[in-house]
Amino acid sequence: MARILVVDDEIGIRELLSEILYNEGHAVEQAENAAQARSARLSYRPDLVLLDIWMPDTDGVSLLKEWISQGLLDMPVIMMSGHAGIDIAVEATRMGAMDFLEKPISPQLLLKTVAAGLLRNRAKQSTLKTSRIPVKESNDSSENSCWVDSCLVPIENNGGFKLGSVSLDQPLRDARDTFERVYFEYHLMKDGYSMTRVSERTGLERTHLYRKLKQLGITTTSRKKNNDNK
Template identity: 55%
Template sequence: MANILVVDDEHGIRELLSEILNDEGHSVDLAENAAEARKARAENSYDLVLLDIWMPDTDGVTLLKEWAGQGLLTMPVIMMSGHATIDTAVEATRIGAQSFLEKPITMQKLLKAVQQGLVREPARRPAAAPVSAASPVLVGGAAAPNAAPMHMQTESQPMAVSPAYAPVAPVAAPSPLATGSQSFDLDKPLREARDEFERAYFAFHLQRENGSMTRVAEKTGLERTHLYRKLKQLGVDIGREKKSAAAS
């Protein structure tokens, strides 16, 4: 069991993460802003901190920098955001963040990131690390050149090339068009069953629309940005589905 601090200004996210982590046997404290996080850090010793980047009073990167400067960054910190840029992520890692969780956060990627964070030594590098063009940052599975190494955790693969964060190959969704029908295991937990259905659902539309993201977005009622994020989160291989559609 670990002592974990969750810092996020959204009540729903705090409650969701707390419920999941409590079910795993961890002790969880909650803070809705940087002020509460400072107070909690001063009064307690934590094994891990989940820290949101965008908060109304003080953003997570500034708080991370503050802790590093005061010698309080003695525990692994996992940054969280649904809108972070590569530059923000790289800056957080240079300061000392262990990894990054992209919102929306599913139970599977949360537990994986927490497990990996708890077995790693906390970063103690307040000084900026040199940028290496040979070490790409991966955001949502896409490589960005000329970026510093980054332990970025996504649904299907981490954001850094690191032995402790070995990439997990995305799961190719079964194609309803290729199999004729798709069955689902209803004995699975709700989240897993839902992810399985959504993989098949989006794979079906990708093949039917010949890989056109514009038409798939229209058919499913999602914005293109949200659709790309959803497909990456589910591990749907867009390139593979396009090839399957072309072959059929």
């Protein structure tokens, strides 16, 4: 069962789509305009949204742009319309909508498209959960570790993902340099900028370590030490 939000200013369409989805075992919330959709998005936290393009107050494409700009597009959105041209449908999917359904919508096509959207959402959530890595806080001397949920993060308007601060859509060499910079800065801070300890932890001979840090543009002296020496 999934939580689905149906946004359409025509009550007959809302009721019909809701009944079809309810009969498939889904929980359905309805909204007749953008204002109600905004509220339902925050309180109901739907797994998928069916969003009409033409609405009297704020149209569906504008609402989609709003959710994207606010970082709220963390669920699949399927646009719907009986009047929108192909150019508007293409624009919506290019912006981030998962698909477009033209009214009148057949029950079979509705369920097929919704199932595909929910499957994609589950795969995305599963990836985010399993990609969490344990990292020990740099100012914590205990053996306890904290979980950092900053691994695979969707890049807005891109369709790709970031691993922490590393975009996975850049060339391998650039991604490797970015990761290595984060990796060595972490160990430098963790070991108090002791090159001996960093060398032991990273498995690099000191000369090689100095060369690597210089190549990456990483200073080997902490900011605190620099401030103390002023």
